Amino acid sequence: MADHSAHSPAAAASAHKAGAHGHGHGHHDVAKEVRKYLLVFGALIIGTILTVAVSYIELHPHWKNIAIGLVIALVKGGLVAAFFMHLIDEKKLVYGVLGATVFFFVGLMYITLWSMEPGSFIRLKQPAAAERTATQK
C-alpha cells in the first residue's frame, strides 16, 4: 500500500511479518485508515441521497432509472467492499474465492436473463421464420 512508502522498506516488511491480522498496520497506519473510513462514510451518505433524488425524476424509458440506480448501488457497494471490508489490500486467496463467486454470480444473472430472452444474449443459430413465431408464442 502507498502508506508504507513513508517507512523504510525494512520497517514495512517487519511490520508485515508482525501483523497478525494480515495487514500489518501500525497505529499510525490505522489512524490514516480511519480518515479513509470517514471519507467513505460521507460518500455513502451522498450516494444514498443521490439515488433517492434521481428516483423521483422519471426518465423515459424507465430502464434509464434502473441503470442509474444500479450504477450508484454498485459504486456504494464497491466502496464498502474495498475499504470497510479491506478488499483493496487483501491476500490472493480471498481474491481467488471472490473471483469465483463473481463468476458464478454473473453467470447466474446471465442465464436468468437469457432464459427470458432466448437469442438476445447468446446468439444461437437463427431459427427458421415459422419456428421463430412458434417459439415466441
Add this chain to the structure above:
Amino acid sequence: MDIPYTTHPREDTGLYNAKVGIWLFLASEVMLFGALFSAYILLRVGAAPGTWPMHLLNVPLGTINTLVLIISSVTVVMAWASLKMNRFDRFKIYQTVTVLCALIFLVIKSFEYYDKFTHYQVTLADGTVLDGHVVTKDTNSITLHHVKEIKPQSATNTVAAPVAAGAAATAEQGGHAADGHADDHSHGERKIMFSELAKHESGRLKMSNFGPWHNTYMAIYFTLTGLHALHVIGGALVIAYLLGPGTKMWFSDPERFTNRIEVSGLFWHFVDLVWIFLFPVLYLL
C-alpha cells in the same frame, strides 16, 4: 490442543483461519442472495407490461434505514480500528452504537411490515377496487379507512388490479404526510359487508392484505427483506455477544479478540452491502 492460526497467518494462505472461513461463508451468501435476486428478475421481467407495482413502499423509511445501516457499518469498522489502536473504551462505544442501529433498523422494518399487513385491497361485486387500511374486521364485514376507490376498468381482471393498487398506494404511501392530495374518497371510514364483495372462481372473497400472498412483488419483497432481516438479527447477536460476555478475550488474547471483531465486522458489512442493493431495487426502481 489449541486451535491453530487464530492470530498467526498460515504460511500458505497468508491469512488467519477465521478470515478464510468468513470469506468462504460470504461467498456462499452471495450465491444465496443471488438466487433470490435472480428470482426477482424473473418475476419482474416476466410480469405483464405495466403490472409491476412501483413506489409501493415508504421511501423515507427505507432511506432512513439505509442511513442507519451505513452508520452501523462505519461504527463496526471504527470499533475494529479502535482495538488496533488499543482503545478498548472507544471500541465499546462504537459497538454499542452498532447494536442500537441494528435495533432501530429492525423496529423500522417491523413498522413497514405491519403497514403492509393492515393494508387491504378488496374488489366489490361491480368490479370497483377499494384500497385502504383496516380498522376492524369481523366475520361478515371489514372497515377500512383512507379508502381509495379505483374505478372498474373496461377489462377488470387480475392482471389490471395490481397496477391500480400500485397507483393508489403511491398516493397513499408517498405519504402519510401528503394525505391531502388524495381524492375525495380518501378520508373517513367505510364499512364493507362481505356480501358486497366479488368472489374468485373458487368462491374465495376478493379481499387480501399486502402480505406475501398479495402478488409476486410482495412475495419477493418479503422473501428478500425477511432473509436480510434474519441476517441483521444474526449479526447483531454476534456483535452484542462480543460486546458483552465475549469481551473477556480482550484481556487474555487481544489479537485473537481483534480478529473476531474483524470477522464479525466483515459479516456486518456484507449485510449492509446487500441492503445497498435491496433498497433501490425494491423501493425506488
